[in-house]
Amino acid sequence: MNVTPSATNPMETLLRMLDLSDAGGAQTDEDVFVGLGDASAPRPRLFGGQVLAQSIMAAARTVGEDQLVHSMHGYFLRPGDAASPLTFGVQRLRDGRSFAARRTHAYQSGVPILSLIASFQRPDTGMEHQEPMPSGIVAPETLPTSAELLGGIDHPVARAWAYERPFDIRHIGHNIYFDVKGEHVAHTAVWLKTLGPMPADQNLHRAALAYASDYTLLEPSLRRHGINWATPGISVASLDHAMWWHRPVQVDDWLLYVAESPSASEARGLNLGRFYTRDGVLVASVAQEGMIRIPEGTPHD
Numbered sequence: 001m002n003v004t005p006s007a008t009n010p011m012e013t014l015l016r017m018l019d020l021s022d023a024g025g026a027q028t029d030e031d032v033f034v035g036l037g038d039a040s041a042p043r044p045r046l047f048g049g050q051v052l053a054q055s056i057m058a059a060a061r062t063v064g065e066d067q068l069v070h071s072m073h074g075y076f077l078r079p080g081d082a083a084s085p086l087t088f089g090v091q092r093l094r095d096g097r098s099f100a101a102r103r104t105h106a107y108q109s110g111v112p113i114l115s116l117i118a119s120f121q122r123p124d125t126g127m128e129h130q131e132p133m134p135s136g137i138v139a140p141e142t143l144p145t146s147a148e149l150l151g152g153i154d155h156p157v158a159r160a161w162a163y164e165r166p167f168d169i170r171h172i173g174h175n176i177y178f179d180v181k182g183e184h185v186a187h188t189a190v191w192l193k194t195l196g197p198m199p200a201d202q203n204l205h206r207a208a209l210a211y212a213s214d215y216t217l218l219e220p221s222l223r224r225h226g227i228n229w230a231t232p233g234i235s236v237a238s239l240d241h242a243m244w245w246h247r248p249v250q251v252d253d254w255l256l257y258v259a260e261s262p263s264a265s266e267a268r269g270l271n272l273g274r275f276y277t278r279d280g281v282l283v284a285s286v287a288q289e290g291m292i293r294i295p296e297g298t299p300h301d
């Protein structure tokens with residue numbers, strides 16, 4: 001069945017989400033910003049990557065233009081409501097000569113849904129090394145898009161993943177949307193980039209990468225046990241998220257996102273990821289633990 005693509009422009013939506021409004025904060029010890037939810041989301045729960053990206057942008061609004069986010073550590077405290085706006089309170093923890101630290105709380109209905117600490121740094125020089133990019137990776141142009149894989153399915157989630165994401169995501173090997181083909185291994189790889197060009201602001205690119213990092217990071221845990229996203233009754237939620245940006249990044253050019261799961265236990269899966277440019281430059285690393293509950297009796301390894 002042919003499904004009509006969304007009338008919304010995902011890139012415009014992403015940039016509006018990350019363009020926060022200044023709500024002041026003179027009467028408090030925080031700088032306060034307001035951001036949009038995602039009323040067009042196919043599910044009532046707010047996408048965790050969006051809250052991460054917006055929280056980073058809120059913190060970035062309080063540091064110097066030459067200071068770039070290089071690490072963040074966040075905890076998802078409550079599910080967010082996709083249809084509601086968000087308020088971000090930023091506390092200025094420290095301002096040093098090179099580094100600045102900020103704590104951001106994202107609020108909905110007066111309660112925090114995410115608590116995040118981010119560190120910013122002015123450009124500096126020093127020793128250099130990196131883990132090499134995996135070999136034998138096929139080019140993104142040879143792989144099907146999400147729209148090609150999901151665009152013909154008349155289901156709100158399939159339509160959203162096919163047409164409403166601001167990122168072009170292409171799985172290397174089999175995806176796990178509806179089944180898990182091949183060996184049940186605890187690693188995945190995808191190519192991704194934004195659907196259109198981004199402004200030059202480096203903190204904006206880094207926040208957008210945090211947004212995208214939440215799309216597929218739990219898939220190694222799922223693939224290892226033969227669990228796909230369409231498994232009836234599955235319940236998956238991000239618990240925490242940590243990210244480190246090592247070098248300048250351009251999210252409007254192809255990035256290889258490789259991930260692995262070293263452990264799963266007690267309804268939690270730990271997943272680690274790395275982002276590489278096409279030239280093999282390691283630009284960022286990420287870690288996340290997620291809750292993964294599957295109904296009793298569901299077949300899995």
